[in-house]
Amino acid sequence: MTALVSILDDEPAIRQMLADALEEAGFRTMSFGRATEFEAALQRNTPDVCLVDLGLPDRDGLSLVHRLALERGAIVIIISGRAQVQDRVTGLELGADDYIIKPFDPAEVVARIRARLRGAKPARASANTAEFSGWSAHFDRYVLEDASGTETPFSHAEGEVLRLFLDSPNRLISRTHMQESLGGAAGESFDRAMDVRISRLRTKLREDPKNPRLIKTIYGAGYIFLGDVVWRQG
Structure with a gap:
């Protein structure tokens, strides 16, 4: 089945840009502007990949990253305007798989998602x-x-x-x-x-x-x- 990518960002233009690029590349997408909406959707669907902005209006994105990585086993990619090294380090330490700084090229996001999904395949054919x-x-x-x-x-x-x-x-x-x-x-x-x-x-x-x-x-x-x-x- 085609991989499902959840997009969590409070900027509608960025959500739409990412959804358009990902759907054109063959992915399914779900988009959310607030953490509460995203967490409610997790009860119905478990995404393969989560794109998470850290600057959310209703919750700190870093705590959400940790939960997604530990409890859901999802591939987590942070997309944030926070460019400081410490923010990147903290995000990776909490379990994120990658960190992309805004502004970004949507093609780069698609490429990184594909690379992560390839790496997530079982290591020995069907063995898991x-x-x-x-x-x-x-x-x-x-x-x-x-x-x-x-x-x-x-x-x-x-x-x-x-x-x-x-x-x-x-x-x-x-x-x-x-x-x-x-x-x-x-x-x-x-x-x-x-x-x-x-x-x-x-x-x-x-x-x-x-x-x-x-x-x-x-x-x-x-x-x-x-x-x-x-x-x-x-």
């Missing part, structure tokens, strides 16, 4: 669950399950990093490779966002922060995921 070291990572539900059946949710952004590790166990993954695979501009904000996502994954995997056994940092080089991984369907 990876088993490793007593854990199961369910990428269809965005949850980690331990041997006792206890589940811990993870965001789409965290899932992208985890999938990258599970696709290449016992191999060095450089920062450059991460940036090329996950997209986004290289630099301090990307590096910091990756550090935060990896730290959160370690916490959810109950790793010792001083001596993690699964996700190892190779200083000056990148990371290695240690362990055998088996991909399964369901």
Whole structure:
């Protein structure tokens, strides 16, 4: 089915411009000017991608980004006039997959959405669950399950990093490779966002922060995921 993109922006002209570009590119769209309207619609439809403006009239967009990433597992792209590095870093740390600064070219938004959707496809053909070291990572539900059946949710952004590790166990993954695979501009904000996502994954995997056994940092080089991984369907 064609991917559904939700657009949340308080400027009607921007909503219309994005909807026109996305529908011409073959996507389905829903548009909202207020967070309350958007959240009500979430009860009926779960979008594949959410474009979220931070400057909303009825709510801070950053808190909404965190909820969408963690609870819904949606791909979240912030579109904002806030160009400061700290705003971009905060957005990425809260779980956003990308950050686009206004003004923008609608064609760029379409391209970034397509890139994110390609990256969200299951890593092993139809397989969507990876088993490793007593854990199961369910990428269809965005949850980690331990041997006792206890589940811990993870965001789409965290899932992208985890999938990258599970696709290449016992191999060095450089920062450059991460940036090329996950997209986004290289630099301090990307590096910091990756550090935060990896730290959160370690916490959810109950790793010792001083001596993690699964996700190892190779200083000056990148990371290695240690362990055998088996991909399964369901």
